[in-house]
Each structure stands twice: as C-alpha cells, then as structure tokens.
Amino acid sequence: MTPGVPKSSLEFLAKLAINNTKDWMDEHRKEYQSSEKELKKFYAEIEKGLNITDEIAKVKVFRINRDIRFSKDKTPYNMHRSASFSRAGVQRRGSYYLRIEPGNKSRLGGGFFGPEPDDLLRIRKEFEMDASEIRAILSAPKFKKIYGGVFNTWNAVKTAPNGFSKDDPNIDLIRLKNFVVTHNFTDSEVVAPNFAEIVIEHFELLRPFFDYMSDVLTTDLNGASILP
DSSP states (O other): OOOOOOHHHHHHHHHHHHOOSHHHHHHTHHHHHHHHHHHHHHHHHHHHHHTTTSOEEEEEEOOSBOOOTTOSOOOOBOSSEEEEEEESSTTOOOEEEEEEOTTTTEEEEEEESSOOHHHHHHHHHHHHHOOHHHHHHHHSHHHHHHHTTSOOOTTOOSSOOTTSOTTOTTHHHHTOSOEEEEEEEOHHHHTSTTHHHHHHHHHHTTHHHHHHHHHHHTBOTTSOBOOO
C-alpha cells in the first residue's frame, strides 16, 4: 500500500502550533518521532515516483528547529514539515518542494529560489531577448490550472534591474528575483489515500519549465553549451 500523510501528523503539527515550547516537545518526543518516521516513508514514495521520469540526486528534509538567532520570533519549532527533491547532474536544474502544514496551508512547488547572481542575469537576459517560450509554458492549460500561470513575485524589484529598461515588454518577468510556482492543498487532500500520486503528477507538470530553464542556464545567449 502506498504510504500517505497520516492524519496524526497533521494533528501533531496543529498541537505544536499552540504549544510551541521545548518543554512541550520534550513531553511529546515519541509522538514527534513517530510522525517523522511516517513522513519519511511518504517522501521516499515521492522520490520513487519522480525517478520514473526524472533523476533525483538528493532528498532534503528540513529541520523542525527554527534558527532564531536573528529573529524577533523566538518560538523554537517550525509548525510545518517540508522537504525538497534536488535533480541530479549539472544539466538538470531546478528542484521540487513539498510542505505539510495543517490549517489548509500545505503546498508544493518548484523552480529557482534565490538563484546565484550569474544565473539570475542569464535568465533575465534570456527573457529580454525572447520570453515567448517561457510564457507558453506558463500558460499551457494543465500547468496554468495547477500553478496559476504566473511566477510568485517575492522580492521582485519595483521598476527594473540595473541594465534593463523599465519599458521592456517582458519587464514583468525580468524584474523577478525568483522563478517559483506553487499549488496549495486542503487538509482533507493531504490525508487522502491518493495524495502521493497527486503530488507526483503535479511535480511532473513542472518538467517542461525545468527543462527550459536547464537549457537556458547551461548555454550562452547564442545557444552554445557552457558545460565542461
């Protein structure tokens, strides 16, 4: 049987949200460990499904402990569990992301969050030259239905990056600093028996986007490969 996200995992996180202290976590350590064990089985199922059509190099399960050194919020734990699935090889760019959080806040997504300056400039230059292909990917019916047809606009510059015109017809894309799309889930969807299959299907819809961006980031503006 395909492992799913147990209802108990959502229930544990919901209780943690209102009892976010080390003392409470210490008292419920076994419950936390049991939840983590089940979630890791679920992540393994996602990795297995992705490897049918892609190649995953690494699954990273993010820590439940928060880094509170520079935060005004001193609560010690994240109230969600998340994992990323990184693609293998320098020719495969992009990564998949899954976040489990009660209160109908779970989501998945993928793309390029905080790309290195050279990669960001290369992407922007590509969009400046011709954005028709990425726009076609974003507006494809199935992709648009799940991901909304647009990138998230976190931290986008207000007008135009240095060296680009604010009047460029593709400035809506050029001004972005991240190239990420997401899809939200309700709690009932997360605990449904077919959730793993749904996650894999939604991740697979990202492949044309990943393949396009991989091509951009492994070539120069003339289309010549820059790989060793």
